Amino acid sequence: MGMAEHILLGIQAIFAGPAVLGIPLNILMVIGGLFFGIFIGATPGLAGPMAMAIALPILISIFGYEASALLPIVGFLLGIMKGATLGGAVPAILFNTPGTPDALMTTYDGYPMTQKGEARKALKAAHFASVSGDTISDIVLILCAPFLAVFVEAYLDLPEKSALIILSLTFIAAVMGTSISKGLVAIGLGLFVAFIGSGEDFYPRLSLGVDAIAGGFPIAAVVLGSLIIGEVLFAMLEARSQTQQQGKIKQIVLKVAGKLTLKDRLSLLAYILPSAFIGTVIGALPGIGSTLAATLGYSNGKRRHHLRRKEGEPAFGQGAVQGVASTEAANSAVSGANLIPVLSLGIPGNAAAIFLILAMETVDGLNPGPSVFRVPSEGINSEMVMAFGLFSLMILANLVNWLVGGQVMQLMSIMARVPRQILMPTVLLVTITSVYAQETSLYALICLLGFGLFGLFMRLTSIPILPFVIAYILGNILERTARQAFSSTGADPYFLFSSPTSILLMLSAVLIICIFTWKRHKK
Amino acid sequence: MKSFVLSAAIAAVTMLGTATGALAEWKPNGPIKLMIAFAAGGGADTIARAVGDELQKRHGWEIQPQQVTGGGGLKLAAAMKSEPSDGTTIGMAITESYGYNMVANPGAGITLADVTPLTTVAGFQMGVVAKTSKGWKTIDDVIAAAKAGETLRFGTMTPKLSDLAFLLSDANNLNLNIVEVKGGKAVMNGVNAGDLDLGFMAGIQAKGVASGDLVNLASALTVPLAQTPEAPLMMDRGVPFGADGYFLFAAPPGLDPAARKALTDAIIEVVSDPSTKAGGIIKKAFGGTSIIKGSDVEALLEADVKAAKELIKAAQ
Numbered sequence: 118m119g120m121a122e123h124i125l126l127g128i129q130a131i132f133a134g135p136a137v138l139g140i141p142l143n144i145l146m147v148i149g150g151l152f153f154g155i156f157i158g159a160t161p162g163l164a165g166p167m168a169m170a171i172a173l174p175i176l177i178s179i180f181g182y183e184a185s186a187l188l189p190i191v192g193f194l195l196g197i198m199k200g201a202t203l204g205g206a207v208p209a210i211l212f213n214t215p216g217t218p219d220a221l222m223t224t225y226d227g228y229p230m231t232q233k234g235e236a237r238k239a240l241k242a243a244h245f246a247s248v249s250g251d252t253i254s255d256i257v258l259i260l261c262a263p264f265l266a267v268f269v270e271a272y273l274d275l276p277e278k279s280a281l282i283i284l285s286l287t288f289i290a291a292v293m294g295t296s297i298s299k300g301l302v303a304i305g306l307g308l309f310v311a312f313i314g315s316g317e318d319f320y321p322r323l324s325l326g327v328d329a330i331a332g333g334f335p336i337a338a339v340v341l342g343s344l345i346i347g348e349v350l351f352a353m354l355e356a357r358s359q360t361q362q363q364g365k366i367k368q369i370v371l372k373v374a375g376k377l378t379l380k381d382r383l384s385l386l387a388y389i390l391p392s393a394f395i396g397t398v399i400g401a402l403p404g405i406g407s408t409l410a411a412t413l414g415y416s417n418g419k420r421r422h423h424l425r426r427k428e429g430e431p432a433f434g435q436g437a438v439q440g441v442a443s444t445e446a447a448n449s450a451v452s453g454a455n456l457i458p459v460l461s462l463g464i465p466g467n468a469a470a471i472f473l474i475l476a477m478e479t480v481d482g483l484n485p486g487p488s489v490f491r492v493p494s495e496g497i498n499s500e501m502v503m504a505f506g507l508f509s510l511m512i513l514a515n516l517v518n519w520l521v522g523g524q525v526m527q528l529m530s531i532m533a534r535v536p537r538q539i540l541m542p543t544v545l546l547v548t549i550t551s552v553y554a555q556e557t558s559l560y561a562l563i564c565l566l567g568f569g570l571f572g573l574f575m576r577l578t579s580i581p582i583l584p585f586v587i588a589y590i591l592g593n594i595l596e597r598t599a600r601q602a603f604s605s606t607g608a609d610p611y612f613l614f615s616s617p618t619s620i621l622l623m624l625s626a627v628l629i630i631c632i633f634t635w636k637r638h639k640k
Numbered sequence: 641m642k643s644f645v646l647s648a649a650i651a652a653v654t655m656l657g658t659a660t661g662a663l664a665e666w667k668p669n670g671p672i673k674l675m676i677a678f679a680a681g682g683g684a685d686t687i688a689r690a691v692g693d694e695l696q697k698r699h700g701w702e703i704q705p706q707q708v709t710g711g712g713g714l715k716l717a718a719a720m721k722s723e724p725s726d727g728t729t730i731g732m733a734i735t736e737s738y739g740y741n742m743v744a745n746p747g748a749g750i751t752l753a754d755v756t757p758l759t760t761v762a763g764f765q766m767g768v769v770a771k772t773s774k775g776w777k778t779i780d781d782v783i784a785a786a787k788a789g790e791t792l793r794f795g796t797m798t799p800k801l802s803d804l805a806f807l808l809s810d811a812n813n814l815n816l817n818i819v820e821v822k823g824g825k826a827v828m829n830g831v832n833a834g835d836l837d838l839g840f841m842a843g844i845q846a847k848g849v850a851s852g853d854l855v856n857l858a859s860a861l862t863v864p865l866a867q868t869p870e871a872p873l874m875m876d877r878g879v880p881f882g883a884d885g886y887f888l889f890a891a892p893p894g895l896d897p898a899a900r901k902a903l904t905d906a907i908i909e910v911v912s913d914p915s916t917k918a919g920g921i922i923k924k925a926f927g928g929t930s931i932i933k934g935s936d937v938e939a940l941l942e943a944d945v946k947a948a949k950e951l952i953k954a955a956q
Contacts, residue, residue: 182680182689275835314710317820320747321711332710479680488829496851557706597822604819605793605835
């Protein structure tokens with residue numbers, strides 16, 4: 118069967134399975150995820166990856182581990198990812214509080230627009246830009262991921278695959294966080310934790326004879342502990358050090374005056390398209406994330422607006438609708454493209470991708486990596502069908518987002534009024550419940566809290582947490598690939614330098630460290 | 641007449657009571673922990689969980705599946721040995737866990753005294769497999785290619801299989817690069833992707849062989865493969881050991897005999913019924929069940945231990 122048949126089967130797959138109220142479960146889950154994501158994004162202090170992390174163990178305990186669970190689980194997570202970026206704009210525009218970190222730039226123009234009574238126009242522009250950026254990014258994903266995967270499969274052997282993972286980890290260490298050395302420390306720590314209790318030998322590695330860690334730490338406890346519990350503890354510490362919450366959120370009346378006409382929409386495309394391009398490129402590179410995309414999209418839009426601004430139009434920072442559109446298109450365009458390295462290489466590029474990859478690895482049916490898009494000479498590659506099923510769900514989510522996302526977004530404005538002192542303990546409780554639902558052991562909860570303290574420590578010492586988690590996820594894959602590369606080259610200790618491609622990849626890793634160190638030193 | 645009817649009714653009720661009493665003789669005194677030695681979501685995990693679901697459905701026992709992976713099943717063996725022996729803990733591993741893996745790792749402190757084997761459910765269809773596009777028909781073509789100087793990468797998924805691949809290489813004066821990967825699916829992916837030239841597959845190859853994408857070059861068992869009986873035995877190419885193995889349900893040592901019988905019978909009943917999910921998967925992937933229970937499965941494990949000691953010695 119060729120790729121076209123796989124695409125058709127993928128589309129059919131989303132309609133398969135049970136239906137609720139006549140709507141196929143897979144579709145219902147992605148729509149549910151989308152609305153839940155908007156709700157999360159609209160709540161300051163919560164973020165998409167946080168919701169994905171908490172939802173994953175609960176979804177697994179509901180749907181199980183079998184292949185039939187993949188589309189509903191990953192569909193829901195994709196929905197959250199898409200919805201949260203959109204929802205983040207709501208409090209940014211209405212209350213000058215970014216719902217998610219990447220919506221900071223949205224406050225620069227969104228809030229002044231609200232003050233001028235154009236809140237509705239700003240929200241509509243944010244919705245239009247966000248969904249456009251997301252759709253463009255998804256199209257690039259669908260067109261690129263299969264070809265990149267086929268290329269990797271055809272040209273990269275085991276030594277090159279090992280070198281590619283090393284290069285990705287180095288890149289992540291270099292671009293995330295305040296310093297490269299701290300990034301590398303985080304990567305080292307992630308690999309260290311991944312190597313505890315794992316390995317090929319029968320004897321449990323690095324367990325110090327402690328039976329409890331002989332099988333390694335529960336994955337959910339490590340990831341949710343360091344990412345979510347650490348964040349909650351940090352937020353609690355911060356809240357303690359601050360005096361009362363600054364000023365109560367004012368009542369906002371959305372004035373009907375703020376309308377976004379078709380002409381406005383067309384003129385915004387000149388800002389949305391370049392921002393979507395920036396977001397897509399950044400999303401495809403591991404480790405950079407949507408905050409930088411938003412910053413670059415905003416600065417690019419600002420330059421353009423400065424040159425073309427008409428008399429009487431507000432400048433960027435003073436309530437320009439183009440500012441909102443430039444930011445939202447860029448940060449939303451990251452979400453589709455960040456699946457390119459996930460699906461074609463099995464490498465997560467940001468926090469959202471971590472949970473997608475965890476879901477795919479835990480549930481049967483799709484092992485992210487180059488083999489996903491292999492076209493068999495006969496029969497079906499069920500992984501490719503699943504991948505196209507996910508693409509179909511993403512397109513469907515975009516359609517729903519186009520149709521009703523704007524309305525849902527406005528409804529969620531109420532969430533910005535939830536005080537942090539209620540929100541954080543709730544997140545803590547839900548996270549603990551969620552991990553227990555998957556692991557059903559007290560030991561997992563102890564690990565969760567332990568890694569929560571570890572996450573807090575990392576935040577207090579400014580060691581970036583994401584490189585730690587990504588290295589933890591990739592640690593065993595790196596070890597396995599490297600071991601296999603070592604064996605397949607007849608136990609050649611220099612297997613990482615056994616071909617021109619792997620030499621090039623390793624040299625790039627060293628160069629990245631040198632270039633980024635030099636750049637930061639210069640600054 | 642009246643008294644006759646009454647006595648007959650009483651007799652019937654008593655007989656019925658006795659019969660159901662015999663059937664429902666044993667009941668667990670709490671939920672049953674089902675330890676699974678395989679990664680969540682894989683084929684073997686699916687079988688274990690499907691058996692658990694069906695046991696719960698048929699007998700009302702509350703089954704709580706939990707993953708205890710790693711160490712080739714030895715982590716499960718270690719965890720299970722200290723569990724209560726009243727039938728509230730069972731586990732699914734492979735016979736190799738209590739054979740080669742146990743012998744190769746004396747430090748784990750596991751012996752056959754630490755387990756009550758219940759029953760095997762399916763046997764491996766272990767073949768040496770390559771892509772058809774390689775042009776090889778049997779293992780002899782591989783031996784010829786390797787002798788002609790081609791560097792070949794041979795995928796395995798357990799240390800025992802790595803030893804067997806080494807013995808094949810050694811007996812035929814070859815220089816095979818043996819690559820141990822994680823699970824049969826990884827071997828298949830490696831072979832398909834061209835990262836490996838050939839490898840052991842325990843049943844997962846059936847679909848690919850049927851479609852003509854893959855070829856069974858040899859049977860690694862002591863008997864021919866069910867799907868391609870014409871493929872030569874690896875034993876006939878200088879490897880005096882077979883890769884025969886089974887999926888095994890087991891319980892902690894000293895299991896109460898009533899519990900052992902009830903659990904064994906219940907598991908066999910589920911896997912032997914092809915209309916159940918577990919039975920269906922076993923039929924599709926392994927051609928049907930392979931049931932060895934009671935004293936026979938104990939003898940099987942003892943024989944495996946003996947063979948493992950000889951294999952380890954031969955591969956040194």
